[in-house]
Amino acid sequence: MKRYEKFADEIAELIHTGVLAAGAKLPSVRHASRTYGVSPSTVFQAYYLLEDRGLIQARARSGYYVREQGPLPMPEPGPPSAQATEVGVSELVFSVLGSLKDPHTVPFGSAFPSPDLFPLPRLARSMAHALRHLSPHEVIADMTAGNADLRRQIALRYMVHGVMLPLEELVITNGALEALNLALQCVTQPGDLVAIESPTFYACLQVLERLQLKAVEIPVHPRTGIDLDQLAERLERMPIRACWFMSSLQNPLGASLDDDKKRALCQLLKRHQVPLIEDDVYAELYYGNQPPRPVKSFDDEGLVLHCSSFSKCLAPGYRVGWVAAGRYAERIAKLKLMTTLSPSVPAQAAIADYLQHGGYDRHLRRLRHALETQQGAMLASAARHFPAGTRVTQPTGGYFLWFEFPEQVDALVLFKLALAQGISLAPGPIFSASQGFGHCARLNHGHPWSAAHERAMDVLGRILHSF
Numbered sequence: 001m002k003r004y005e006k007f008a009d010e011i012a013e014l015i016h017t018g019v020l021a022a023g024a025k026l027p028s029v030r031h032a033s034r035t036y037g038v039s040p041s042t043v044f045q046a047y048y049l050l051e052d053r054g055l056i057q058a059r060a061r062s063g064y065y066v067r068e069q070g071p072l073p074m075p076e077p078g079p080p081s082a083q084a085t086e087v088g089v090s091e092l093v094f095s096v097l098g099s100l101k102d103p104h105t106v107p108f109g110s111a112f113p114s115p116d117l118f119p120l121p122r123l124a125r126s127m128a129h130a131l132r133h134l135s136p137h138e139v140i141a142d143m144t145a146g147n148a149d150l151r152r153q154i155a156l157r158y159m160v161h162g163v164m165l166p167l168e169e170l171v172i173t174n175g176a177l178e179a180l181n182l183a184l185q186c187v188t189q190p191g192d193l194v195a196i197e198s199p200t201f202y203a204c205l206q207v208l209e210r211l212q213l214k215a216v217e218i219p220v221h222p223r224t225g226i227d228l229d230q231l232a233e234r235l236e237r238m239p240i241r242a243c244w245f246m247s248s249l250q251n252p253l254g255a256s257l258d259d260d261k262k263r264a265l266c267q268l269l270k271r272h273q274v275p276l277i278e279d280d281v282y283a284e285l286y287y288g289n290q291p292p293r294p295v296k297s298f299d300d301e302g303l304v305l306h307c308s309s310f311s312k313c314l315a316p317g318y319r320v321g322w323v324a325a326g327r328y329a330e331r332i333a334k335l336k337l338m339t340t341l342s343p344s345v346p347a348q349a350a351i352a353d354y355l356q357h358g359g360y361d362r363h364l365r366r367l368r369h370a371l372e373t374q375q376g377a378m379l380a381s382a383a384r385h386f387p388a389g390t391r392v393t394q395p396t397g398g399y400f401l402w403f404e405f406p407e408q409v410d411a412l413v414l415f416k417l418a419l420a421q422g423i424s425l426a427p428g429p430i431f432s433a434s435q436g437f438g439h440c441a442r443l444n445h446g447h448p449w450s451a452a453h454e455r456a457m458d459v460l461g462r463i464l465h466s467f
């Protein structure tokens, strides 16, 4: 961490703990430089960074002040839905995803962070190195089981998070999405009921639609995650065959279950012998020092199929993911053989090499820091431009904010009007089997904050005020 970043973090801590109250004046650059023994340019850079994060603001000819504007409040959890729902959101999702193709669009609707935040040149070196050393035999052998080094590296990362994973449990897949598809297909038959989150990741809805499964939507609290009482009640009352949940940094809300709740979820599912498909693609993007534990770490029966990938934190286009499939591993491996056979062998070898030699943890630390800074910038900008009555989440990781706008806002109309002005966003209804969340939207802050982003927030604010 650079000196100015450290200095900025120290001031941020004083603001968060209330030592520096809203409206308080920060020491002048000269004064701060003398008092803290840092150069004036360090103070300047730290103040710019804090301004970017939305924590302080400059007043003309007066200096820097702790921002007065209170943060927007948190959204409320959505209402429970009593029955199972047939799913049919694909057309809407396709039209939203289609809107992201234009590179000139401000990508608030994107599902990925900026590619500039990934170490792509370093990965390319790993690809070249790995391919030079890949034996002709491995090119064929790795196709089914997956690259042995990669599997070992993934297992080592599980170990750090408290999961001792036998290598046979690991099936390497084409991104997490294939892992999730195979997992759900493995534990259900067409017509079965599956408990999912509400709101949920839209691809989850599409997988249910493709496999002709019915959704039982369980509300998610924006901070504490899935409502376990509701889930327990549904499990008693309905023949639910599987659950598909994100226990950490849920998409789109960013909610995370604490460890007690993760343990309780595991026990509840054990009692009912219902498998959990745990979608954990954002787990590496936590802010702070404490990595979240997966529900998988509480599972001693092999009931949890833990799915993840490198798409969100390292290499989106490489399409390398996996499932740690517990008691279902053998069936999943067979299903994969019957469908796509294998992810690309060179891509697996490149990532294995990178994990061993490329400085993955250093990259992740930088990435998390950038995402946290950008979150602050988007929150501050929303507080400046969006109408009163807007609510927003403040996740402890990842790169999504979930906005709940005043009731009269129609998110699908907002989506069209914003797109006409070159701004994409992900409207609430694509995250719901029953197409609820009509006045909500998910915005991506995974790109370095710029004047274009600030202008786009201003435009969105104007459209929102016009409803």
Ligand SMILES: Cc1ncc(COP(=O)(O)O)c(C=O)c1O
Pocket (backbone or CB within 6 Å): 111, 174, 175, 176, 177, 178, 201, 246, 251, 279, 281, 308, 309, 310, 311, 312, 320, 321
């Ligand atoms: C919650 C969630 N799960 C899974 C995926 C798919 O991951 P991958 O790109 O590795 O297939 C995404 C991508 O947007 C996601 O947001």
